[in-house]
Amino acid sequence: MKRRAEKRAALRAPGRLITLGPEGTFSHEMALKLNAVPPEEIVLLPTIHGIMAAVARGDGDGIVPMENSEAGSVGETLDGLARHPLFITAEMYMPIHHNLASLVPLERIRVIYAHPQTHEQCSDAIEKWGVPVIHTSSNASSALEARKTPNAGALIPVIAAGLYHMPVLVRNTENNASNTTRFVRISHAPLQEKKPEKCSILIDPDQDRSGLLHDLLEAFARRNINLTRIESRPSKRKIGEYVFFLDTAWSEKTADAIIELKTITGVKELGCYRKIGVEP
Template sequence: MTVITLGPEGTFSHELALRLKCDPVVLEPTIHRIFASVAAGNGDGIVPIENSEAGGVGETLDGLTKYPLSIIAEMYMPVHHNFASLVPLDKIRVIYAHPQTHEQCSTWIERWQVPVIHTSSNASSAIEAKKTPNAGAILSASAAAMYKLPIIAGHIENNPGNTTRFVRIATVPCASNQSGKCSLLIDPDIDRAGLLYDLLGVFATRRINLTRIESRPSKKGMGKYVFFLDYAVNTYTDEALRELREITNIRNLGCYPRIEVPL
Protein backbone atom coordinates (compact mmCIF):
# COMPACT_ATOMS: atom_id res chain seq x y z
CA MET A 1 0.00 0.00 0.00
CA THR A 2 1.35 3.41 -0.98
CA VAL A 3 1.90 5.76 1.97
CA ILE A 4 1.81 9.52 1.45
CA THR A 5 3.57 11.74 3.97
CA LEU A 6 5.28 15.09 4.43
CA GLY A 7 8.41 15.82 2.44
CA PRO A 8 11.00 16.54 1.31
CA GLU A 9 13.27 13.71 2.42
CA GLY A 10 14.46 14.16 5.98
CA THR A 11 11.25 15.22 7.73
CA PHE A 12 10.21 13.40 10.90
CA SER A 13 7.17 12.13 8.99
CA HIS A 14 9.44 10.65 6.32
CA GLU A 15 11.67 9.13 9.01
CA LEU A 16 8.63 7.49 10.63
CA ALA A 17 7.47 6.02 7.32
CA LEU A 18 10.93 4.52 6.80
CA ARG A 19 11.00 3.08 10.33
CA LEU A 20 7.62 1.45 9.68
CA LYS A 21 9.04 0.03 6.42
CA CYS A 22 6.29 1.60 4.31
CA ASP A 23 6.80 0.98 0.61
CA PRO A 24 6.36 2.85 -1.60
CA VAL A 25 6.47 6.26 0.12
CA VAL A 26 5.24 9.37 -1.70
CA LEU A 27 6.30 12.77 -0.33
CA GLU A 28 4.06 15.83 -0.51
CA PRO A 29 5.14 19.40 0.37
CA THR A 30 2.20 20.15 2.71
CA ILE A 31 -0.19 18.32 5.01
CA HIS A 32 -3.11 19.69 2.97
CA ARG A 33 -1.69 17.99 -0.14
CA ILE A 34 -1.44 14.71 1.81
CA PHE A 35 -5.13 14.83 2.70
CA ALA A 36 -6.14 15.72 -0.85
CA SER A 37 -4.08 12.85 -2.27
CA VAL A 38 -5.49 10.31 0.19
CA ALA A 39 -9.04 11.52 -0.53
CA ALA A 40 -8.33 11.04 -4.25
CA GLY A 41 -7.55 7.36 -3.58
CA ASN A 42 -3.79 7.49 -4.10
CA GLY A 43 -2.92 5.67 -0.87
CA ASP A 44 -2.95 6.03 2.89
CA GLY A 45 -1.42 9.03 4.64
CA ILE A 46 0.76 9.51 7.71
CA VAL A 47 0.42 12.92 9.37
CA PRO A 48 1.41 14.44 12.74
CA ILE A 49 -1.63 15.27 14.87
CA GLU A 50 -0.20 16.51 18.18
CA ASN A 51 3.04 17.11 20.03
CA SER A 52 3.68 16.84 23.76
CA GLU A 53 5.16 20.36 23.81
CA ALA A 54 3.37 22.31 21.06
CA GLY A 55 -0.07 20.66 21.14
CA GLY A 56 -2.34 19.98 18.19
CA VAL A 57 -1.21 20.32 14.57
CA GLY A 58 -3.66 22.75 13.00
CA GLU A 59 -3.24 21.59 9.40
CA THR A 60 -4.06 18.01 10.36
CA LEU A 61 -7.11 18.98 12.41
CA ASP A 62 -8.35 21.13 9.51
CA GLY A 63 -7.80 18.23 7.12
CA LEU A 64 -9.87 15.91 9.31
CA THR A 65 -12.63 18.51 9.28
CA LYS A 66 -12.56 19.05 5.52
CA TYR A 67 -12.07 15.55 4.11
CA PRO A 68 -14.23 12.42 4.70
CA LEU A 69 -11.31 10.29 5.88
CA SER A 70 -10.79 7.95 8.83
CA ILE A 71 -7.96 7.39 11.29
CA ILE A 72 -6.85 3.75 11.12
CA ALA A 73 -3.77 3.74 13.39
CA GLU A 74 -1.71 5.95 15.72
CA MET A 75 2.04 6.02 16.32
CA TYR A 76 4.18 7.83 18.90
CA MET A 77 7.74 8.87 18.06
CA PRO A 78 10.27 10.63 20.32
CA VAL A 79 11.41 13.82 18.60
CA HIS A 80 14.83 15.37 19.21
CA HIS A 81 15.89 18.61 17.55
CA ASN A 82 19.37 19.81 16.65
CA PHE A 83 20.81 23.09 15.44
CA ALA A 84 22.96 22.72 12.34
CA SER A 85 24.86 25.18 10.18
CA LEU A 86 27.82 25.64 7.87
CA VAL A 87 29.11 28.49 10.07
CA PRO A 88 29.85 28.81 13.81
CA LEU A 89 27.04 29.78 16.16
CA ASP A 90 28.42 33.28 16.79
CA LYS A 91 28.09 34.09 13.07
CA ILE A 92 24.42 33.03 12.76
CA ARG A 93 22.13 35.83 11.55
CA VAL A 94 18.96 33.85 10.82
CA ILE A 95 17.44 30.52 11.86
CA TYR A 96 15.11 28.44 9.69
CA ALA A 97 12.56 26.30 11.53
CA HIS A 98 9.13 24.76 11.09
CA PRO A 99 6.53 26.53 13.32
CA GLN A 100 6.02 23.43 15.48
CA THR A 101 9.79 22.99 15.76
CA HIS A 102 10.12 26.63 16.79
CA GLU A 103 7.62 26.12 19.59
CA GLN A 104 9.27 22.90 20.73
CA CYS A 105 12.69 24.64 20.89
CA SER A 106 11.54 28.10 22.03
CA THR A 107 13.75 28.22 25.14
CA TRP A 108 16.96 27.62 23.19
CA ILE A 109 15.94 30.01 20.39
CA GLU A 110 15.10 32.84 22.81
CA ARG A 111 18.52 32.54 24.38
CA TRP A 112 20.23 33.51 21.09
CA GLN A 113 17.96 36.39 20.06
CA VAL A 114 18.28 35.55 16.35
CA PRO A 115 15.41 36.10 13.85
CA VAL A 116 13.51 32.93 12.91
CA ILE A 117 12.01 32.28 9.47
CA HIS A 118 9.34 29.58 9.37
CA THR A 119 9.39 26.83 6.76
CA SER A 120 7.01 24.07 5.64
CA SER A 121 9.16 21.26 7.10
CA ASN A 122 12.41 20.56 8.94
CA ALA A 123 13.92 19.31 5.69
CA SER A 124 12.97 22.59 4.01
CA SER A 125 14.78 24.38 6.85
CA ALA A 126 17.96 22.49 5.94
CA ILE A 127 17.63 23.39 2.27
CA GLU A 128 17.14 27.11 3.04
CA ALA A 129 19.99 27.20 5.57
CA LYS A 130 22.43 25.74 3.03
CA LYS A 131 21.75 28.43 0.43
CA THR A 132 21.54 31.42 2.82
CA PRO A 133 24.74 33.04 4.16
CA ASN A 134 25.20 32.92 7.95
CA ALA A 135 22.08 30.81 8.44
CA GLY A 136 21.25 27.73 10.48
CA ALA A 137 18.43 25.20 10.67
CA ILE A 138 16.70 23.24 13.42
CA LEU A 139 16.16 19.66 12.32
CA SER A 140 16.63 15.98 13.11
CA ALA A 141 20.04 14.31 13.22
CA SER A 142 19.14 12.20 10.18
CA ALA A 143 18.13 15.28 8.18
CA ALA A 144 21.36 17.06 9.16
CA ALA A 145 23.33 14.09 7.85
CA MET A 146 21.22 13.84 4.71
CA TYR A 147 21.74 17.51 3.82
CA LYS A 148 25.36 17.58 5.01
CA LEU A 149 24.85 20.26 7.66
CA PRO A 150 27.14 19.93 10.70
CA ILE A 151 25.32 19.79 14.04
CA ILE A 152 26.46 22.62 16.31
CA ALA A 153 24.07 22.03 19.22
CA GLY A 154 22.23 18.77 19.90
CA HIS A 155 18.95 17.96 21.68
CA ILE A 156 17.82 21.58 21.93
CA GLU A 157 14.12 20.75 22.46
CA ASN A 158 12.51 22.29 25.57
CA ASN A 159 11.59 18.89 26.97
CA PRO A 160 13.86 15.83 26.69
CA GLY A 161 10.69 13.69 26.57
CA ASN A 162 9.42 15.55 23.48
CA THR A 163 7.10 13.21 21.55
CA THR A 164 4.93 13.57 18.46
CA ARG A 165 1.80 11.53 17.87
CA PHE A 166 1.15 10.59 14.26
CA VAL A 167 -1.97 9.06 12.73
CA ARG A 168 -2.51 7.00 9.61
CA ILE A 169 -5.46 8.24 7.54
CA ALA A 170 -7.40 6.33 4.91
CA THR A 171 -10.61 6.40 2.90
CA VAL A 172 -11.89 3.23 4.60
CA PRO A 173 -12.11 2.89 8.42
CA CYS A 174 -10.79 -0.07 10.42
CA ALA A 175 -13.00 -3.13 10.15
CA SER A 176 -13.35 -3.45 13.94
CA ASN A 177 -14.63 -0.72 16.27
CA GLN A 178 -13.33 -2.49 19.37
CA SER A 179 -9.85 -0.97 19.26
CA GLY A 180 -8.57 0.77 22.36
CA LYS A 181 -9.01 4.37 21.16
CA CYS A 182 -11.53 6.22 19.01
CA SER A 183 -11.66 9.77 17.68
CA LEU A 184 -14.69 11.96 17.14
CA LEU A 185 -15.41 15.31 15.50
CA ILE A 186 -18.23 17.36 17.02
CA ASP A 187 -19.59 20.26 14.96
CA PRO A 188 -22.29 22.07 16.98
CA ASP A 189 -24.95 23.86 14.92
CA ILE A 190 -26.08 25.97 17.89
CA ASP A 191 -24.40 28.00 20.60
CA ARG A 192 -26.12 27.73 23.96
CA ALA A 193 -25.24 27.75 27.64
CA GLY A 194 -24.27 24.31 28.91
CA LEU A 195 -23.72 22.69 25.50
CA LEU A 196 -20.17 21.54 26.23
CA TYR A 197 -21.27 20.36 29.68
CA ASP A 198 -24.00 18.23 28.09
CA LEU A 199 -21.60 16.80 25.50
CA LEU A 200 -19.03 15.79 28.09
CA GLY A 201 -21.74 14.43 30.37
CA VAL A 202 -22.62 11.80 27.74
CA PHE A 203 -19.19 10.28 28.36
CA ALA A 204 -18.96 10.95 32.10
CA THR A 205 -22.22 9.18 33.00
CA ARG A 206 -21.01 6.07 31.16
CA ARG A 207 -17.50 6.24 32.65
CA ILE A 208 -15.94 6.58 29.20
CA ASN A 209 -12.45 8.01 29.57
CA LEU A 210 -11.77 11.05 27.38
CA THR A 211 -8.05 11.02 26.63
CA ARG A 212 -8.03 14.29 24.66
CA ILE A 213 -10.32 17.21 23.82
CA GLU A 214 -9.36 20.12 21.60
CA SER A 215 -11.28 22.96 19.97
CA ARG A 216 -10.56 24.37 16.54
CA PRO A 217 -12.17 27.25 14.59
CA SER A 218 -14.87 25.86 12.31
CA LYS A 219 -14.15 28.48 9.59
CA LYS A 220 -17.87 29.40 9.71
CA GLY A 221 -17.43 32.70 11.55
CA MET A 222 -16.00 34.23 14.69
CA GLY A 223 -16.79 32.28 17.86
CA LYS A 224 -17.78 29.08 16.04
CA TYR A 225 -15.74 25.98 16.86
CA VAL A 226 -15.53 22.25 16.25
CA PHE A 227 -14.30 19.85 18.93
CA PHE A 228 -11.99 16.88 18.54
CA LEU A 229 -12.34 14.14 21.14
CA ASP A 230 -10.32 10.97 21.72
CA TYR A 231 -11.82 8.38 24.04
CA ALA A 232 -11.22 4.86 25.30
CA VAL A 233 -13.73 2.25 24.15
CA ASN A 234 -16.00 0.54 26.66
CA THR A 235 -19.29 -1.40 26.47
CA TYR A 236 -21.36 1.82 26.44
CA THR A 237 -19.60 3.51 23.53
CA ASP A 238 -22.31 2.89 20.92
CA GLU A 239 -24.97 4.08 23.34
CA ALA A 240 -23.02 7.29 23.98
CA LEU A 241 -22.70 8.02 20.26
CA ARG A 242 -26.45 7.56 19.76
CA GLU A 243 -27.17 10.11 22.49
CA LEU A 244 -24.61 12.54 21.07
CA ARG A 245 -26.32 12.43 17.67
CA GLU A 246 -29.54 13.55 19.37
CA ILE A 247 -27.74 16.61 20.79
CA THR A 248 -25.46 17.76 17.99
CA ASN A 249 -23.67 16.93 14.73
CA ILE A 250 -20.90 14.35 15.04
CA ARG A 251 -18.58 12.46 12.71
CA ASN A 252 -16.85 9.30 13.85
CA LEU A 253 -13.21 9.58 12.76
CA GLY A 254 -12.55 5.93 13.54
CA CYS A 255 -11.43 3.43 16.15
CA TYR A 256 -7.91 2.21 15.72
CA PRO A 257 -4.89 0.41 17.24
CA ARG A 258 -1.57 1.85 18.36
CA ILE A 259 1.41 0.74 16.28
CA GLU A 260 4.77 0.60 18.02
CA VAL A 261 7.56 2.45 16.21
CA PRO A 262 10.83 0.52 15.81
CA LEU A 263 13.90 2.28 17.18
Protein backbone atom coordinates (compact mmCIF):
# COMPACT_ATOMS: atom_id res chain seq x y z
CA MET A 1 0.00 0.00 0.00
CA LYS A 2 2.83 2.36 0.87
CA ARG A 3 4.49 1.85 -2.53
CA ARG A 4 1.20 2.53 -4.35
CA ALA A 5 0.71 5.75 -2.38
CA GLU A 6 4.25 6.87 -3.18
CA LYS A 7 3.71 6.12 -6.88
CA ARG A 8 0.46 8.14 -6.96
CA ALA A 9 2.21 11.04 -5.18
CA ALA A 10 5.05 10.96 -7.72
CA LEU A 11 2.58 11.15 -10.60
CA ARG A 12 0.97 14.24 -9.04
CA ALA A 13 4.24 15.91 -8.15
CA PRO A 14 5.24 18.90 -10.30
CA GLY A 15 8.11 18.37 -12.70
CA ARG A 16 11.03 20.60 -13.60
CA LEU A 17 11.02 22.82 -16.66
CA ILE A 18 14.54 23.87 -17.67
CA THR A 19 15.01 26.87 -19.94
CA LEU A 20 17.35 29.72 -20.86
CA GLY A 21 18.09 32.28 -18.18
CA PRO A 22 18.57 34.54 -16.41
CA GLU A 23 15.06 35.81 -15.74
CA GLY A 24 13.63 37.88 -18.57
CA THR A 25 14.52 35.86 -21.67
CA PHE A 26 11.84 34.97 -24.22
CA SER A 27 12.44 31.32 -23.28
CA HIS A 28 11.72 32.16 -19.63
CA GLU A 29 8.57 34.00 -20.71
CA MET A 30 7.45 30.95 -22.71
CA ALA A 31 8.08 28.69 -19.71
CA LEU A 32 5.93 30.98 -17.55
CA LYS A 33 3.12 30.83 -20.12
CA LEU A 34 3.27 27.02 -20.16
CA ASN A 35 3.31 26.57 -16.40
CA ALA A 36 0.49 24.16 -15.64
CA VAL A 37 -1.38 23.06 -12.51
CA PRO A 38 0.35 21.76 -10.47
CA PRO A 39 3.01 24.28 -11.51
CA GLU A 40 6.36 23.01 -12.70
CA GLU A 41 9.54 24.22 -11.09
CA ILE A 42 11.26 26.52 -13.60
CA VAL A 43 15.04 26.11 -13.66
CA LEU A 44 17.10 28.71 -15.53
CA LEU A 45 20.45 27.79 -17.11
CA PRO A 46 22.80 30.16 -18.98
CA THR A 47 23.17 28.18 -22.24
CA ILE A 48 21.09 26.01 -24.56
CA HIS A 49 23.89 23.42 -24.45
CA GLY A 50 23.50 23.23 -20.67
CA ILE A 51 19.74 22.81 -21.00
CA MET A 52 20.16 19.96 -23.48
CA ALA A 53 22.68 18.16 -21.26
CA ALA A 54 20.44 18.52 -18.19
CA VAL A 55 17.39 17.14 -20.01
CA ALA A 56 19.46 14.24 -21.38
CA ARG A 57 20.44 13.40 -17.77
CA GLY A 58 16.77 13.24 -16.83
CA ASP A 59 16.82 16.41 -14.69
CA GLY A 60 13.53 17.57 -16.23
CA ASP A 61 11.98 18.72 -19.51
CA GLY A 62 13.36 21.66 -21.45
CA ILE A 63 12.03 24.65 -23.40
CA VAL A 64 14.36 25.86 -26.16
CA PRO A 65 13.99 28.11 -29.22
CA MET A 66 14.01 26.16 -32.49
CA GLU A 67 13.70 28.81 -35.20
CA ASN A 68 12.72 32.41 -35.85
CA SER A 69 10.79 33.79 -38.80
CA GLU A 70 13.42 36.48 -39.36
CA ALA A 71 16.75 34.96 -38.26
CA GLY A 72 16.12 31.30 -39.11
CA SER A 73 17.12 28.24 -37.12
CA VAL A 74 18.90 28.29 -33.77
CA GLY A 75 22.09 26.35 -34.48
CA GLU A 76 22.79 25.50 -30.83
CA THR A 77 19.38 23.80 -30.55
CA LEU A 78 19.90 21.77 -33.73
CA ASP A 79 23.38 20.73 -32.60
CA GLY A 80 22.02 19.68 -29.22
CA LEU A 81 19.31 17.52 -30.79
CA ALA A 82 21.98 15.85 -32.91
CA ARG A 83 24.38 15.31 -30.01
CA HIS A 84 22.09 14.21 -27.17
CA PRO A 85 19.45 11.43 -26.84
CA LEU A 86 16.52 13.88 -26.78
CA PHE A 87 12.99 14.00 -28.14
CA ILE A 88 10.63 16.83 -29.09
CA THR A 89 7.29 16.46 -27.30
CA ALA A 90 5.51 19.72 -28.26
CA GLU A 91 5.96 22.95 -30.21
CA MET A 92 4.84 26.47 -29.33
CA TYR A 93 4.86 29.79 -31.21
CA MET A 94 5.38 33.22 -29.70
CA PRO A 95 5.22 36.68 -31.34
CA ILE A 96 8.57 38.35 -30.66
CA HIS A 97 8.90 42.08 -30.01
CA HIS A 98 12.22 43.70 -29.15
CA ASN A 99 12.76 47.05 -27.47
CA LEU A 100 15.71 49.37 -27.02
CA ALA A 101 16.13 50.06 -23.31
CA SER A 102 18.71 52.17 -21.53
CA LEU A 103 19.42 54.21 -18.41
CA VAL A 104 20.44 57.14 -20.65
CA PRO A 105 18.73 58.91 -23.58
CA LEU A 106 19.11 57.49 -27.08
CA GLU A 107 21.55 60.19 -28.20
CA ARG A 108 23.97 59.26 -25.38
CA ILE A 109 24.09 55.52 -26.16
CA ARG A 110 27.56 54.48 -27.36
CA VAL A 111 27.14 50.68 -27.38
CA ILE A 112 24.21 48.26 -27.58
CA TYR A 113 24.14 44.79 -26.02
CA ALA A 114 22.14 42.18 -27.91
CA HIS A 115 21.84 38.44 -28.36
CA PRO A 116 23.04 37.42 -31.88
CA GLN A 117 19.52 36.38 -32.95
CA THR A 118 18.12 39.64 -31.57
CA HIS A 119 20.79 41.55 -33.50
CA GLU A 120 19.73 39.87 -36.72
CA GLN A 121 16.04 40.42 -36.05
CA CYS A 122 16.64 44.15 -35.37
CA SER A 123 19.34 44.81 -37.98
CA ASP A 124 17.44 47.62 -39.73
CA ALA A 125 17.07 49.70 -36.55
CA ILE A 126 20.66 49.03 -35.49
CA GLU A 127 21.97 50.19 -38.85
CA LYS A 128 19.87 53.36 -38.59
CA TRP A 129 21.25 54.16 -35.13
CA GLY A 130 24.84 53.48 -36.21
CA VAL A 131 25.84 52.22 -32.76
CA PRO A 132 28.24 49.23 -32.32
CA VAL A 133 26.77 46.02 -30.93
CA ILE A 134 28.25 43.59 -28.40
CA HIS A 135 26.75 40.10 -28.42
CA THR A 136 25.55 38.37 -25.26
CA SER A 137 24.39 34.86 -24.33
CA SER A 138 20.75 35.88 -23.76
CA ASN A 139 18.41 38.87 -23.86
CA ALA A 140 18.42 39.03 -20.07
CA SER A 141 22.23 39.13 -20.09
CA SER A 142 21.98 42.11 -22.46
CA ALA A 143 19.96 43.98 -19.84
CA LEU A 144 22.43 43.10 -17.08
CA GLU A 145 25.43 44.21 -19.15
CA ALA A 146 23.78 47.48 -20.18
CA ARG A 147 22.91 48.32 -16.59
CA LYS A 148 26.55 48.17 -15.47
CA THR A 149 28.10 49.81 -18.56
CA PRO A 150 28.07 53.63 -18.91
CA ASN A 151 26.16 54.98 -21.92
CA ALA A 152 24.92 51.54 -22.96
CA GLY A 153 21.63 50.24 -24.31
CA ALA A 154 20.12 46.79 -24.65
CA LEU A 155 17.74 45.19 -27.11
CA ILE A 156 15.44 43.23 -24.84
CA PRO A 157 11.84 42.05 -24.36
CA VAL A 158 9.42 44.02 -22.19
CA ILE A 159 9.60 41.39 -19.43
CA ALA A 160 13.37 41.93 -19.13
CA ALA A 161 13.02 45.71 -19.12
CA GLY A 162 10.62 45.46 -16.20
CA LEU A 163 12.65 42.92 -14.24
CA TYR A 164 15.89 44.88 -14.55
CA HIS A 165 14.34 48.36 -14.28
CA MET A 166 15.48 49.53 -17.70
CA PRO A 167 13.39 52.34 -19.25
CA VAL A 168 12.21 51.48 -22.78
CA LEU A 169 13.28 54.16 -25.28
CA VAL A 170 12.13 52.59 -28.57
CA ARG A 171 9.47 49.88 -28.82
CA ASN A 172 9.10 47.15 -31.43
CA THR A 173 12.55 47.45 -32.98
CA GLU A 174 12.25 44.16 -34.91
CA ASN A 175 12.54 44.29 -38.72
CA ASN A 176 9.23 42.49 -39.23
CA ALA A 177 6.05 43.20 -37.27
CA SER A 178 5.05 39.53 -37.59
CA ASN A 179 8.36 38.34 -36.08
CA THR A 180 7.71 34.91 -34.48
CA THR A 181 9.82 32.29 -32.72
CA ARG A 182 9.04 28.59 -32.65
CA PHE A 183 9.91 26.91 -29.36
CA VAL A 184 9.97 23.19 -28.66
CA ARG A 185 9.58 21.20 -25.47
CA ILE A 186 12.22 18.48 -25.19
CA SER A 187 12.43 15.39 -23.02
CA HIS A 188 14.73 12.40 -22.51
CA ALA A 189 11.80 10.12 -23.48
CA PRO A 190 9.55 10.24 -26.57
CA LEU A 191 5.90 11.23 -26.33
CA GLN A 192 3.37 8.48 -26.99
CA GLU A 193 0.91 10.56 -29.02
CA LYS A 194 -1.71 8.60 -30.98
CA LYS A 195 -2.48 11.35 -33.49
CA PRO A 196 0.32 13.94 -33.51
CA GLU A 197 0.44 16.86 -35.94
CA LYS A 198 4.11 16.85 -36.85
CA CYS A 199 7.17 14.57 -36.75
CA SER A 200 10.85 15.57 -36.74
CA ILE A 201 13.79 13.45 -37.84
CA LEU A 202 17.52 13.86 -38.33
CA ILE A 203 19.15 12.22 -41.34
CA ASP A 204 22.88 11.50 -41.07
CA PRO A 205 23.94 10.16 -44.50
CA ASP A 206 26.39 7.25 -44.30
CA GLN A 207 27.17 7.53 -48.01
CA ASP A 208 27.96 10.23 -50.57
CA ARG A 209 26.42 9.59 -53.97
CA SER A 210 24.42 11.40 -56.61
CA GLY A 211 20.66 11.16 -56.15
CA LEU A 212 20.82 10.42 -52.40
CA LEU A 213 18.79 13.47 -51.36
CA HIS A 214 16.25 12.71 -54.10
CA ASP A 215 15.82 9.17 -52.75
CA LEU A 216 15.36 10.45 -49.21
CA LEU A 217 12.69 12.98 -50.17
CA GLU A 218 10.99 10.59 -52.55
CA ALA A 219 10.08 8.31 -49.62
CA PHE A 220 7.77 11.09 -48.42
CA ALA A 221 6.60 12.36 -51.82
CA ARG A 222 5.43 8.89 -52.91
CA ARG A 223 3.21 8.72 -49.82
CA ASN A 224 1.89 12.30 -50.22
CA ILE A 225 3.45 13.35 -46.91
CA ASN A 226 4.09 17.09 -46.72
CA LEU A 227 7.59 18.17 -45.65
CA THR A 228 7.14 21.38 -43.67
CA ARG A 229 10.86 22.05 -43.19
CA ILE A 230 14.23 20.74 -44.36
CA GLU A 231 17.59 22.14 -43.34
CA SER A 232 21.21 21.07 -43.57
CA ARG A 233 23.67 21.48 -40.72
CA PRO A 234 27.43 20.72 -40.58
CA SER A 235 28.05 17.24 -39.17
CA LYS A 236 30.97 18.58 -37.04
CA ARG A 237 33.10 15.69 -38.33
CA LYS A 238 34.72 17.22 -41.40
CA ILE A 239 34.16 20.00 -43.90
CA GLY A 240 31.61 19.31 -46.61
CA GLU A 241 29.75 16.70 -44.54
CA TYR A 242 26.20 17.52 -43.44
CA VAL A 243 23.23 16.18 -41.54
CA PHE A 244 19.63 17.06 -42.48
CA PHE A 245 16.77 18.05 -40.19
CA LEU A 246 13.30 17.31 -41.54
CA ASP A 247 9.86 18.23 -40.18
CA THR A 248 6.92 16.41 -41.72
CA ALA A 249 3.19 16.73 -41.35
CA TRP A 250 2.05 13.58 -39.59
CA SER A 251 0.01 10.94 -41.42
CA GLU A 252 -0.73 7.25 -40.98
CA LYS A 253 2.07 6.57 -43.50
CA THR A 254 4.81 8.60 -41.77
CA ALA A 255 6.14 5.58 -39.88
CA ASP A 256 6.42 3.63 -43.15
CA ALA A 257 8.41 6.45 -44.74
CA ILE A 258 10.84 6.54 -41.81
CA ILE A 259 11.29 2.76 -41.95
CA GLU A 260 12.15 3.08 -45.64
CA LEU A 261 14.64 5.86 -44.90
CA LYS A 262 16.44 3.62 -42.42
CA THR A 263 17.13 1.14 -45.20
CA ILE A 264 18.88 3.92 -47.16
CA THR A 265 20.88 5.82 -44.55
CA GLY A 266 21.22 6.77 -40.88
CA VAL A 267 18.09 8.21 -39.28
CA LYS A 268 17.43 9.55 -35.77
CA GLU A 269 13.77 10.00 -34.82
CA LEU A 270 13.30 13.22 -32.84
CA GLY A 271 9.65 12.65 -31.98
CA CYS A 272 6.07 13.18 -33.11
CA TYR A 273 4.09 15.86 -31.30
CA ARG A 274 1.37 18.51 -31.36
CA LYS A 275 1.29 22.30 -31.27
CA ILE A 276 0.43 23.85 -27.90
CA GLY A 277 -1.41 27.16 -27.99
CA VAL A 278 -0.22 29.88 -25.60
CA GLU A 279 -1.62 33.27 -24.68
CA PRO A 280 -0.08 36.10 -26.76
